Amino acid sequence: MGMRFFGASVLRKEDPALLTGKGRYVDDVKLPGMLHAAFVRSTYAHALIKSIDKSAALALPGVVAVLTHADLPEPMRSRRLPLYVPHPAIKQTFMPWPLAKDEACFAGEAIAIVVAESRYIAEDAAALVEVDYEVLPASIDPREAILAGAPLAQHGATSNIVTQVPVKIGDTDKAFANAPHIFREQFAMHRGGPFFLECRGVVADWDATAEQLTVHASSQGSHRFKRTFIDLLDLADNQVRVITNDVGGGFGPKGSFYVEYAALAAATIAVGKPVKWIEDRRENFVATQQERDQYWDMEVAVNEQGKLLGLRGKLVHDGGAYVTWGLVLPWIAATSVIGPYVLPNYQLELIVAMTNKITCSPVRGAGRPQGCFVMERMMDRIAQELGLDRGEVRRRNFIQPDQFPYKVGLIFRDGRPVTYDSGDYPKSQQMALDHMDWENFRTRQEAALKQGRYIGIGLSNAVEGTGLGPYEGATIRISTSGKIVVFTGATPQGQSHKTTLAQIAADHLGVDYNDVSVVTADTATIPFGMGTFASRTAVNAGSSVHLAAIEVREKIKKIASELLEVSPDDLELKDGAVEVRGVPGLRKTFRELAYNAVGLYGFSMKADRDPGLEATSYFKPEQSTYANSCHVAEVEVDIETGHVKVTRVLVNHDCGNVINPMVVEGQIVGGVAHGIGNALFERLLFDETGQPLTTSFADYLLPMATDVPNVETLHTETPSPLNPIGVKGAGEGGTIAVIAAIISAVEDALRPFNVRLTEMPISPERIVELVLDAKHK
């Protein structure tokens, strides 16, 4: 079988509809009798809810219902949202009630849901609901929250420390005791929120007669949502269906199940009509999960040659009000520090703090940008201290290509030891440096400086665990019309699954990829699914499609060989039919075969056959597969305004075999833009009482078209041995390492002032401050 579509930049199947306004996002769903919801949200970061008066709201014409926690149906009323990633180290498991019960733990927490004939009226009424609060002291800064005596972020907590976990490789103390050089840095890292263009949204529809709940949701995993509805309402599998159609971006936080969704289910059950809630942008800023803050206090020990001897320190992670994602985010950060380098000794005290801010969620990169930032900034520091080129320091520390599989010595977030499967880090960096003419940059920099221009270059390497398990399944079915459909629980938000999964199936079935329909994220079509997050779909769903397609192919050949009385080996699949090789007329179409495969009414089926031309596969990766990248960035800094212009970014990315280069390129370039936001623009601000100060796109700055350069890309392909199609994840690689590369470049541009940058993002004001301070010294 030739690979015709796997590896080709074929055009996307998604596009014709999306380009003509025929997409179907959740807000496009319109059901008969549908009502609209708005939420009453806590105006305080931390308060007791003494009483709620909804009478004025209920009196407003057009208002159908106002529900508070007390109005929720059982058993939902007695249950907090379930924690999906439990970990024995989590000492205090605070999960939210479906609506705040008697305590609000962040400004924006949902307290009541208003259902009305229109969203306009629902908002009018929400403003009339009177909540009597007793304001409590709030913990805002995670570094202060973990200190003894800090205000407790939750009633019933013993402290604001959710967990405190040691991470350890080797004997760090010993390594430091004998180290010729030890350098210390304190890093303050902030990542913003996802800020997908389409806010969250749900349409919930309870059929009281059938006792079935149908939910349309903008999500990253409809099966997880289904499971949560089942858990909260004690329903059976047939009673809940969750459908996710087109999604306007996810980037992590759309994978969470939020209290609003539970409230919507309660609302549709209460009013007996479908209810729609579409998050507006103000809500998005206060109620959609964010990644926010990490503070690392680190020391690195190196030998005379700049080789790593050890790394140690402490990480304080702002977990926000609830532990929805458990340890996931800081754990990934802690394990991503190592990157492509040999680190013999490592010790980290990881502390997750509970604060009165919206819960933390992974956002594109998911802690990896922070881990990468720590190590890459340390590499630059070592280079500076030892008078080495920044590329050379990294070269001296790389894990070599002959060391794979390479055991890092830690357990990853997938529960398996971090074992890098493949890669060629030295080559990856060298290609990138050559492409950017790294060697001669100093000459260019000096020439620019003579003209009063401050240009800089920076580099950064990252290794990224992708393709996390447990599985993502695929069912491939050929209908009696001969039409081919792939069903999967993967839940795309722009990643082009409908194209790439079709490409994989088409090759095995000998058809055009346009002849393969891909149905994603409808829980009625496939029983189990995890969803699209953590750069996992190509690995998991892609492999499942591959395996299922092969099974269907073999089934086709088997049935055809019986009907045509030839050996299966003499058959080939071509244009929707199976043909005896070299005998063009001797063939059976998929339509005929599918008809046959279903069986004849009343007739016995052959014992060795299962009905239908279909197969289901759940590929279960034994561990993550590790993609890698080298980013090089060039910037120009206006030292008078502090403005940073990113002038060039190169990404040399290795995600194993590439299914569709155009799609991978798009993921990388878009990821870089996200990283530029994290490096230079995006910051969520809160005042000392926990009030969010960035609640609009005028305050929170997303990169615009003029803020990002044309990204150059190179690809190295070291196929993964861990899955049958040799792929690794590509969705986050653009973002992870670019932040450190840009900050490194800014520092390099400011060489004449000898400043050290240990924070992200870096603002123009901060740059001016550093430059002015340096000038005054």
Add this chain to the structure above:
Amino acid sequence: MPDIRKISVTVNGKRHEAEVESRLLLADFLRNTLDLTGTHVGCEHGVCGACTVMVDDHSARSCLMFAVQANGKSITTIEGLAQADGSLSILQEAFRQKHGLQCGFCTPGMLITLTEHLRDNPDPTEEELREVLTGNLCRCTGYQAIVEAGLDAAAKMRASKAEHA
């Protein structure tokens, strides 16, 4: 009592009469009253640009206009951009060829902004396109492929015009 107005609006060449509440935003009128859901609502404060439509030949935020203000006006949305035979316009096709969209949510605004710009500036530079696109946010593409699509479409439009001249 809600303040209700009768309006007459031409959308994508088709005239619609409707009674609307004064406070109804044009974006909601297009999406909910006329079921033209191709126009997207992304921020409702005029920054993201997903709701951009053409109002009497000029692009405008439909989240910053009331439906009553569209009375007597002619509006073009993403649903009205394809060619008469239903095939993709040159710009839409360029978006497809260059992978100028991922999730597709910002796409309606991007298409309207570029449709206006290429009409008025048939031979734009990359810098010009990037500047005009600051009125539209995209979180997926990093803008690069959108800019490429705009340049590609401009070139094809010029070629097509030269051919028909």
Add this chain to the structure above:
Amino acid sequence: MKPAPFTYHDPATTAEAVAVLASHENARPLAGGQSLVPMMNFRYAAPDHLVDLNGIESLRSLEVGARIAIGAMTRQREVEFSTDLAAACPILIEALRHVGHRQTRNRGTIGGSLCHLDPAAETPAIMLLHDATVTTQSAAGSRDLPMGDFALGFMTSALEPDELLTRVSFDAWPQDHGWGFEEYARRHGDFAIASAGVLLTLDARGAVERFAMVIGGLGPTPQRLHDFEAQALGAMPDDDFIKAAANAARSVEAMDDAHVSARYRQHLASVMSARALRRALACAAQRSLQHA
């Protein structure tokens, strides 16, 4: 984010509009809507009566001669693409290109921007720079105010609740004037953290003959540097002169907010002033060459 209910009025004349304003409580005029409608969507503004000025043709006008007069409902795009204005008042065109984005300038109006009076807005700063006169109308009649008196304070104009701004007018500077406008915003189209505008003419020996300079973004309203302007007359525009201008700009009182400090605003004002002044001087030198 849906606006609160209101009653909509669409007068065809200014007289009708002011009559509606005079006879209704909590009534607000609606110009281009690029600032007011977001505020209504956030429910920061909730007028009971909205008086839409978009149907008043007489408020849309553009006269360019020795005196320049712009009707309040003239769209920013109409000004931006006016070739007459580009010749007579290029600094206004340059400043307008920093105002929002193509799509917002298509709807946004000159009068709307003047009445909204965002501290960092370009149009009020440019009008102040030109000592423009703002003309208003109410049921009681019309009045003329200097821009400096119109801009009362933070997002607050001198308009009475029943009064409309109808036009803004100012004298064009001589053909050979030099001009420079610079601002720093984090991203294209954002409100500036600080801006500076300079107009000047030079005499035959190259000394400053006429001079005006405005700083935007620092205080609650744009500020003219009157003291420095007075000192500037007759000065030779050398590096010390530019330094002095930058220092004068730095001393304008500035606001702190959650995003930037007053100190940084002042620093930027000095940087933008120096840059705008250099541009204005280069421009004047070039223009005098052309005229010579």
